[in-house]
Amino acid sequence: MAPVEVRDLSKRFGSVLAVNNLSFDIKAGRVTGFLGPNGAGKSTTLRALLGLVRPSTGTATFDGRHYEELERPSAKVGAVLEDASFHPGRTARNHLRVLAVTGDHPFERVDAVLADVGLTEAADRRVGGYSMGMRQRLGIAAALLGDPEVLILDEPTNGLDPPGIVWMRGLLRAQAARGRAVLVSSHLLAEVAQSVDDVVVISRGELRGHGTLESVLGGDEGLVTAVRAQDDERLTRALQAAGHTVKRSGDGLLVPGASPEQVGVVAGDAGVYLVGLAAQTRSLEQAFLALTGEATS
Amino acid sequence: MSNLLRAELLKLRTTRTFVALVGVSLLLSLLVVVLTGLLSDRIAPEDASDLFTADFTGLFIMLLGVIGMAGEWRHRTITGTVLAAPDRLRLMAAKMLAYAAAGLLLSLIVTVTIMVVGAIIFSARGFEAVPFSDLADVLWRNLVVAALVGALGVGIGALLRNQVVAIVGVLILGFVIEPALFGLAPDVARFGPTQGAPSGIQDIEFFGEESDPLSPGAATLVMLGWIALFFAAAGVRLRRHDLV
Numbered sequence: 006m007a008p009v010e011v012r013d014l015s016k017r018f019g020s021v022l023a024v025n026n027l028s029f030d031i032k033a034g035r036v037t038g039f040l041g042p043n044g045a046g047k048s049t050t051l052r053a054l055l056g057l058v059r060p061s062t063g064t065a066t067f068d069g070r071h072y073e074e075l076e077r078p079s080a081k082v083g084a085v086l087e088d089a090s091f092h093p094g095r096t097a098r099n100h101l102r103v104l105a106v107t108g109d110h111p112f113e114r115v116d117a118v119l120a121d122v123g124l125t126e127a128a129d130r131r132v133g134g135y136s137m138g139m140r141q142r143l144g145i146a147a148a149l150l151g152d153p154e155v156l157i158l159d160e161p162t163n164g165l166d167p168p169g170i171v172w173m174r175g176l177l178r179a180q181a182a183r184g185r186a187v188l189v190s191s192h193l194l195a196e197v198a199q200s201v202d203d204v205v206v207i208s209r210g211e212l213r214g215h216g217t218l219e220s221v222l223g224g225d226e227g228l229v230t231a232v233r234a235q236d237d238e239r240l241t242r243a244l245q246a247a248g249h250t251v252k253r254s255g256d257g258l259l260v261p262g263a264s265p266e267q268v269g270v271v272a273g274d275a276g277v278y279l280v281g282l283a284a285q286t287r288s289l290e291q292a293f294l295a296l297t298g299e300a301t302s
Numbered sequence: 303m304s305n306l307l308r309a310e311l312l313k314l315r316t317t318r319t320f321v322a323l324v325g326v327s328l329l330l331s332l333l334v335v336v337l338t339g340l341l342s343d344r345i346a347p348e349d350a351s352d353l354f355t356a357d358f359t360g361l362f363i364m365l366l367g368v369i370g371m372a373g374e375w376r377h378r379t380i381t382g383t384v385l386a387a388p389d390r391l392r393l394m395a396a397k398m399l400a401y402a403a404a405g406l407l408l409s410l411i412v413t414v415t416i417m418v419v420g421a422i423i424f425s426a427r428g429f430e431a432v433p434f435s436d437l438a439d440v441l442w443r444n445l446v447v448a449a450l451v452g453a454l455g456v457g458i459g460a461l462l463r464n465q466v467v468a469i470v471g472v473l474i475l476g477f478v479i480e481p482a483l484f485g486l487a488p489d490v491a492r493f494g495p496t497q498g499a500p501s502g503i504q505d506i507e508f509f510g511e512e513s514d515p516l517s518p519g520a521a522t523l524v525m526l527g528w529i530a531l532f533f534a535a536a537g538v539r540l541r542r543h544d545l546v
Binding site for chain 2: 018052055058059079084086090091093094096103104107108
């Protein structure tokens, strides 16, 4: 049983089908990027997972249990959501203390997570005076308070400066290295590419791809060679024997991660005549747009 | 549940809302007692007892409960609160208990203070002292009302969710609707949650000598009924509400 399982999840708001029959797992020890254009249904999916939104059909569970059924939810799941806010008149330390009392965590954890996110010095200031980056760090501190097995973060780099983004990347990798399951929803594809192991891509509420970053999106700035041959099937077998992945595209083939020279050598060794051979550099953005079916600007 | 209750009490202690409302309630109540004590020719002990019922306090406590619950939507903290405490009915119950306790404390502070100040003024002016038993009677009735209206405020805030609408609604109910209802149907008005039933618990003729308040026991049951009604209605709405 995966730490996070979404099965046949659908959510309808009136006449709008925000999420349609979505199914995916999130694995422990890996960072999973949750990608999709605006309005794709990412936030709705995350909120259904966290018990904030009631699914129309389907389930979203943590080790087989719904969020509301968890005995100590903050010890199991830590979440940072995009619209999370804090009482402006309360200090960060007191905000975390309230959560510690609710979740039955020792107050020592408050000091520990404040130090982890670099807010120790500002901890006794009212949150109303915090910058956006400080609020984001406080949200992350709150998510880490229970040392949870699963981390869910919706646009976690919002408001963070470049050093903060680097810090966040390190945090996500460190949590995964500790065996946590990390799910990150983000629009920043380049940032996602540097942080994640797996991706789940959705568009218009439906799953478009799920797997390793390389297999789903071809990697950042990945090289792809387009080739047409007299005998596509023989060339395909030869390329696969040489360890390449081959995809059919129109009347030709696409070979991700291989240069035209490499493809040419394989074709020559196999005795396959080529009709066309060209490098096709496909950026992560292009791959994402192709997968989600969104028009380029 | 005890963790939730402790967390809600900690929330109350860590913002200035509670202290501000204690301050305003105390100020207004003291103003009434001081002016009455200084400007009256004579105050009989039974009139002094009525003076110590601290009428403003009940209203402020109800508003405290409204702010404590509806404020979760105003400050957009409801998402974080529900993530920490996903059982929404237990969350609301914990808030009701917390604000009942807060109401008790606020009422204790205000009632004891105005009794002490009032006793000093009355003594200085040569008025007859209020028997201690009467003061104790006023105090426990105030505390019961305080606890009940604090819990009710949370229920109102949970049902309406818009803090401004809830506050204005409570004020209109207390200063317009219930007094008007007394003029039209006094037997119905005495069941009202902001003035009618609390007057029965406090054994005061809030609407004048013609009013016939409920007995304290009956009035307490009526208030518990109001709390249960708002809890049920708000609970249904809260459980169905998608937090998007």
